[in-house]
Amino acid sequence: MNKRSLSPSARSVSAVVSPSKKPRNSNQHDAHFVHNKIATADNAARVDADPPLGKLLASLQNPTLQAQGSAVVYWMRMEDMRLSDNRALSQASAQAKLDGLPLIVLFVFSPQDYVAHDRSARRIDFTLRNLRLLKYSLAKLDIPLHTVVHSPRRDIPPYVISFLQSVRATLLFANIEYEVDELRRDIRVCELAKKQGITPTYVHDKLIIEPGVIKSQQGRPYAVYSPFQRQWLTVLNADRDKYLAGLPPPEANPSSIRDHPTYRTLFDSPIPDHIDGFECADRDQMTVTWPAGSDAAREMLRKFLYTKSRSTHVGLSDPLEGGAEPSDKRSRALVYKEQRDKADRDTTSRLSPYLSAGVISARECVRATLDLLGVKNVKADRDSGVGMWVQEIAWRDFYTHVLVAFPRVSMGRPFQEKYADVKWETNQAHLDAWKEGRTGVPIVDAAMRQANTMGWMHNRARMIAAMYLTKDLMLDWRLGEKHFMEQFIDGDLASNNGGWQWSASTGTDPQPYFRIFNPYSQSEKTDPTGDYIRAFVPELRKVFGKDVHCPPPKLADKLGYPRPLVDHKEARVRALRRYKTPGSE
Numbered sequence: 001m002n003k004r005s006l007s008p009s010a011r012s013v014s015a016v017v018s019p020s021k022k023p024r025n026s027n028q029h030d031a032h033f034v035h036n037k038i039a040t041a042d043n044a045a046r047v048d049a050d051p052p053l054g055k056l057l058a059s060l061q062n063p064t065l066q067a068q069g070s071a072v073v074y075w076m077r078m079e080d081m082r083l084s085d086n087r088a089l090s091q092a093s094a095q096a097k098l099d100g101l102p103l104i105v106l107f108v109f110s111p112q113d114y115v116a117h118d119r120s121a122r123r124i125d126f127t128l129r130n131l132r133l134l135k136y137s138l139a140k141l142d143i144p145l146h147t148v149v150h151s152p153r154r155d156i157p158p159y160v161i162s163f164l165q166s167v168r169a170t171l172l173f174a175n176i177e178y179e180v181d182e183l184r185r186d187i188r189v190c191e192l193a194k195k196q197g198i199t200p201t202y203v204h205d206k207l208i209i210e211p212g213v214i215k216s217q218q219g220r221p222y223a224v225y226s227p228f229q230r231q232w233l234t235v236l237n238a239d240r241d242k243y244l245a246g247l248p249p250p251e252a253n254p255s256s257i258r259d260h261p262t263y264r265t266l267f268d269s270p271i272p273d274h275i276d277g278f279e280c281a282d283r284d285q286m287t288v289t290w291p292a293g294s295d296a297a298r299e300m301l302r303k304f305l306y307t308k309s310r311s312t313h314v315g316l317s318d319p320l321e322g323g324a325e326p327s328d329k330r331s332r333a334l335v336y337k338e339q340r341d342k343a344d345r346d347t348t349s350r351l352s353p354y355l356s357a358g359v360i361s362a363r364e365c366v367r368a369t370l371d372l373l374g375v376k377n378v379k380a381d382r383d384s385g386v387g388m389w390v391q392e393i394a395w396r397d398f399y400t401h402v403l404v405a406f407p408r409v410s411m412g413r414p415f416q417e418k419y420a421d422v423k424w425e426t427n428q429a430h431l432d433a434w435k436e437g438r439t440g441v442p443i444v445d446a447a448m449r450q451a452n453t454m455g456w457m458h459n460r461a462r463m464i465a466a467m468y469l470t471k472d473l474m475l476d477w478r479l480g481e482k483h484f485m486e487q488f489i490d491g492d493l494a495s496n497n498g499g500w501q502w503s504a505s506t507g508t509d510p511q512p513y514f515r516i517f518n519p520y521s522q523s524e525k526t527d528p529t530g531d532y533i534r535a536f537v538p539e540l541r542k543v544f545g546k547d548v549h550c551p552p553p554k555l556a557d558k559l560g561y562p563r564p565l566v567d568h569k570e571a572r573v574r575a576l577r578r579y580k581t582p583g584s585e
């Protein structure tokens, strides 16, 4: 994401809304690091007119032939934390074998980027936990994983080049990160590499179909999901082997690398216990609820595809723990269409942290649906459970395509500029109550407390909580976007921004502003048993029936549960007025 230093006139989101607290992720590397959040409309338009992915791909054209080095480097990033089915790693390994060279893996921690991206301590800790497993698996293949904490972030390109020089490597492989800052960083790496006789190779890996392929008849990127998804499916099934091919893990290095005077020390590089400023306060709970590693991710995928949902797994729990009955007809995947909007059971896969960190590939998820159905063609229809689930994977592709084609969305701008002037409230007390789950609307409070305890939220709950912040409390969607990133273990800029702009009715393919969720009727649909609310809102643990969705004032007072911050009907009228004429009171 590129939210920093977009222009001298770029403003911080806190300035538009209310004085915000000191950033919780400030740390010793970044005590003076300030990142601006909202680009001017002109600057955003300039970046949209010439998106940086095109520049990166152009700078990879016509590489000059380089003298062979002594090693090949794969630069692992936060989104590709697995060994198998990893395109850049696989290509790096194949090249190393071809050239008879050792393979070295590099990982650069960049605290300033974590601040700029509002990364949560949970997401950073998940990265560290995965890296520990990866380091172990790589070491068994005699492949060193070299890690470094690097600040300031603007110096990462020269650092990476100097690392390659220090290990006498002339080939660099990496998977593309699609956020603006990261693309600009990689363009700079390419510029420096050219001067130093190094050939970089950047490949598409994150998505099923890479950005740029799915276009409208006019050759433009889609800003609406349904036609995007239809074409996505056609393109995918027309070239299934290309888009879904699995790739082997890297081959082992010769064991002699461990005696090599330069390379042997790379094996000693430690995985830090934590990154300063990102200490994960509930690491133990996170470790149980979101176990690290590709094996855990695969087991979660298997359980989703082949076993039933459980009411015991609403909140913090071990997803790998037994108890789920194998079911060939009622597995979560097969009844996903009917059940996915229910938050009172583990109806969805809960794979988002693993997909966001690349612990499992989206390709593997889609391949697994083919095995489940025993078919060759990918199904992504609205009539079947599995088809609906594949549509969610397509949403993930869609939002990253949007980010690449319209980088403005990651620069704090609404996709629809006409809503840039919508008048937001300035109310720190309301914002705090929303964050802490004290709005007096049980489904919203359950959702927010689920985020606070699990670092994750059910999709429908995210929509309800986001819609409530923006339409009922009339608070700026960028505050919610930032808060989710700071809380979630699955924080992904494209999906989070897409989800927020959809809910705030400012984005591509948004919920129209006049369709405003009624949180009480949403609650009855999303949590028909009330188990979700009772799991996260202990004040209401003994309340059943309709009251749990909307406790009568006297009951709420007796239970010590807050009264609603705003009246939904009145808030709705205010939102309609302000959206209809942006700028009006």
Ligand SMILES: Cc1cc2nc3c(=O)[nH]c(=O)nc-3n(C[C@H](O)[C@H](O)[C@H](O)COP(=O)(O)OP(=O)(O)OC[C@H]3O[C@@H](n4cnc5c(N)ncnc54)[C@H](O)[C@@H]3O)c2cc1C
Residues within 6 Å of the ligand: 340, 348, 349, 350, 351, 352, 353, 355, 356, 389, 392, 393, 395, 396, 397, 399, 457, 458, 459, 460, 462, 463, 466, 484, 488, 490, 491, 492, 493, 495, 496, 497, 498, 499, 500, 503
């Ligand atoms: C306001 C808001 C913020 C969000 N922030 C994030 C985020 O930071 N990271 C994130 O991964 N998802 C985000 N989402 C999308 C979605 O809520 C989560 O992906 C989903 O809840 C994860 O649960 P799951 O893995 O059980 O999903 P499943 O229902 O099992 O879906 C499978 C996978 O499809 C993808 N997916 C599902 N729904 C969406 C969607 N609406 N948009 C994009 N991809 C989707 C995810 O990778 C998910 O793991 C957000 C949605 C909203 C409304």
